[in-house]
Amino acid sequence: MAKDPADAFADALSYATDASQRLVLFLDALRQRGLQYEEHLAQLAPHVLDYDTELVCDGRSLPRPVNYVVVRIAPPPGMVVDKVKRPFVIVDPRAGHGPGIGGFKADSEIGVAMRAGHPCYFVGFLPDAVPGQTIEDVALAEAVFLEAVIARHPEADGKPCVVGNCQAGWAVMILAALRPELFGPIILAGSPLSYWAGVKGQNPMRYAGGLLGGSWLTALTSDLGAGTFDGAWLVQNFESQNPANTLWSKQYNLYSKIDTEVERYLGFEKWWGGHVTLNAEEIQFIVDELFIGNRLACGEIRTSDGTAIDLRNIRSPIVVFCSKGDNITPPQQALDWILDLYGSVDEIRSYGQTIVYAIHDKIGHLGIFVSAGVARKEHDEFASNIDFIDVLPPGLYEAIFEPKTGTEANPDLVSGEWVMRCEARTLDDIRALGGNELEDERRFATVARVSEINLSLYRALVQPWIQMNANPAVAGAMRAMHPLRLQYEIFGSRNPFFSWLDVAAPKMRQERQQVADDNVFLKAQEAASAQIVGALDNWRQIVERISEQTFRTVYGSPLLQSAVGIDTHSQRRPRDAPKSKLHAELLAKRIEELRASMASGDMLNACVRALLYVGMARESADERSFEAIRRLRRQGQHLRRLTLSEFKALTREQFFMLLIDQAEALRTLPGLLPPDHEGRTAAFKLIEQVATARGSLSGEAADRLEEIRRLFEVASPMGSNPPGKLHVATRQRA
Structure with missing residues (x-):
């Protein structure tokens, strides 16, 4: 049903009033951001910590x-x-x-x-x-x-x-x-x-190094900065991953929620605009050794x-x-x-x-x-x-x-x-x-080799000339002219064209008239915003598909891979962490030491071994079990007290014993227990309390707790399987 012309005019007038006020307050928020930026940079050690x-x-x-x-x-x-x-x-x-x-x-x-x-x-x-x-x-x-x-x-x-x-x-x-x-x-x-690492069709940022020909551009940027790399370039790379948010949504969200969003916006922008620099040596290491290498x-x-x-x-x-x-x-x-x-x-x-x-x-x-x-x-x-x-x-x-x-x-x-x-x-x-897949690993290995070649060519043919002409004054001017810095500077105190906001913004807040949520013009505004976001997202997806296709085609070429020394027939990944024979020898020695010490220890060793044996059946651990242990440690009537690091070492030792030879670890467990029946009974109650802290046991975990009960010579409540008929599980869990 069409609206009455008078109502439509009222909607238009209300929206125009609201939109004009929003615009003034939006510009004022940007001016506050610019002033905040200047104040932040003037500090000796700028940060955004909310603590003394x-x-x-x-x-x-x-x-x-x-x-x-x-x-x-x-x-x-x-x-x-x-x-x-x-x-x-x-x-x-x-x-x-x-x-x-x-x-x-x-x-x-x-x-x-x-x-x-x-x-x-x-x-x-x-x-x-x-x-x-x-x-x-x-x-x-x-x-x-x-x-x-x-x-x-x-x-x-x-x-x-x-x-x-x-x-x-x-x-x-x-x-x-x-x-x-x-x-x-x-x-x-x-x-x-x-x-x-990544998934085909996603994670396009990992292709950037290859599409730019490697890290030579990083070296060029540092040389133009007189040995300093401007961190604003890293921020710009981040922003380029989501152009819809960078070019539209972030600003529109502030404009559309200007009455509630300013404080949060300024708090985030204080950090987002606090650009820092890195030395050429630092950024080159990061790009060569990590991003690309x-x-x-x-x-x-x-x-x-x-x-x-x-x-x-x-x-x-x-x-x-x-x-x-x-x-x-x-x-x-x-x-x-x-x-x-x-x-x-x-x-x-x-x-x-x-x-x-x-x-x-x-x-x-x-x-x-x-x-x-x-x-x-x-x-x-x-x-x-x-x-x-x-x-x-x-x-x-x-x-x-x-x-x-x-x-x-x-x-x-x-x-x-x-x-x-x-x-x-x-x-x-x-x-x-x-x-x-293996083919993807070869592509990235090819990028690493191409990057090394291009960087060497740049250093031999171009870098001496750039470094000869670069100087701190020009480098400082280039940093000041970076687009990300300019978006803050343009609304700062040195721009006289926005000084009128000092008077207009308070007046607008005082006279603020918000438009109704069902206003047809407001709905049209939201629809237009959604279309802009959709268009920018579509553009991003097209660029990402083209980038990935280009990367895969260029660096997947067998000719290029062979030219830079990548074996196109090997079934081994280009980068595998080396294995150490010394580690294997030390591990074998440690296993023998653990085997020899399975029968050594006291009741605490037995209790920890028993708890681990029961817990391994669940293949999970719950914070409630640890909190139960923490509270029992404070009591310590039946078990000697340990520091956290000592308890951790004991837990790992008993866990490895169960992994190495579960049957032998259980067979030797009774020898760790004291002779008095009362002490064993009390210790088992502690084990049961911890084991059931996250709820009653069932299945294999319950069976294992029953085995431990018999090992501690506590009669089964059901009266079955007397201690003399103890069955020791030999299941080995990897």
Whole structure:
């Protein structure tokens, strides 16, 4: 039914009033952004942390100075941290933006860690690198930072948990491989470690290096910057992945929600516009060794003294948090390093490694760090259960989060609003996410070779001329003229054409008249916006298809592959982590030591072995079981007390005994028990209490608990299978 002309005119007038007011307030928000940008850059150490800090160590004072610092986060009033709990160290990425995104609001990685009672530290950086600093220098500085944190917490029940956000993840892993003794659990949030990985038809960012001909363009950009690489280029690469959001949605969302969105928008833009620089040596290492070379997971990166960086040296549990909605670090790039390093879960265990991964269904890359919902769920659960993760037996697990309803078994053992469970997984579960075929690996290996050739040609033929004519003044002018910086500068204080907003904006807020939601012109505006987004998304998809097709055609050419030395007939992947005979020999020796010590130990050894035996039938672990153990440790009437690290070592020892020879581990278990019946009965009750903390047992787990009952010489409540008829299972679980 057509509207009355008078109503239509009223709708038009109302919409015109609303739209004009929105426009003024929108321009004012952009002006506030510009002024905020100027103020932020004027600071000596700009950051977006929402907490007071205390400087612990300044990297500029080290023998090999760097522009990094570590600060202690001061808990807000009313928040108390526990000196016995391990500290958390949050490391933000230096990927074009300034530091602080890991703690820029209460619902953040820092916020949830402190709410869980952990002291918190933050590793950030200054806007400009120290001349000559390298990625290795940064790693050495971060080792000093961790030593300082450890020294401040002598009573802590475990080494620091280190969180590496995005690009900081690979930096943390490099240091953990070189100095494993400094680390407690490691959390990698949206961190790419396997840069070639992805799925055909998706993840187009991995093709960029090949389409640009390799890293010569990185070297050219650094040379034009007089030895400095402008991080704004990295931010622009990120923005180019989603032109609909960059060119339209972000601005339209502010305009359409101008009455409620300004504060959130300005808070995010403060970080998004805080561009920093890198040295030429740093960015060249990142692009050559990681983005294009993909050398980290295969152990091909070496330090200045020749030490190979082997991620299998890491002894701390590794938690990988990624998302299917992340087009910057898709799950394949976050997880496929595991496939590069290990041939099976047994091999993971042979290195004593524990890897836990969690995959979000839809959150985008930035949401992994900035989403309040993610902070309250995944990051909160990791922080609350970090000791539980630390004592998990070696292997590969997926973290599953289920909402706490209050109807589950023992809800008082659950610390937060979610119940965290770690399910055992195999490498096939990671492969099922999708990944490269052998032909794809050859294509990326060809890109790496072409990049080396082009970089060598650039350095021989062009670089001397560029470096001869480049100077800091011109480089500074080029950085100031970068399009991403100009979009802030144009609305800043030096533009007199927007000074009228100082008077107009307050007046518009005072006279604000919002249009009704059912206004036909407002609906037309929303429809037009949706069409613009759809058109830009279609354009992106076309560009991505053409880019992928071009990449696959050019670098899939057998002639090009042969020309750069890629064997087109080999069935081996171009990059495989080397195997060590020494590791196999040490492993065989360790197995013999464990076999010889199966009959040694006390009741605590027996209890842990029994719990693991029952738990292995479930192939999962629940936070409630660990919380039950934690509470029993406080009682300690029948069992000697251990520190967390001692308990972890004991758990791993007993777990490996069960893996090596389950039958012998169970046969020797009664010899570890004391002679008094009362002590055995009490110990079994503790075992039963922990084993059933997540609910009553059934199936094989229940059968195993019954076996343990008889081993502890406790009569079966059903009166069947007397102790003399004990059946010892010989099933071996890989």
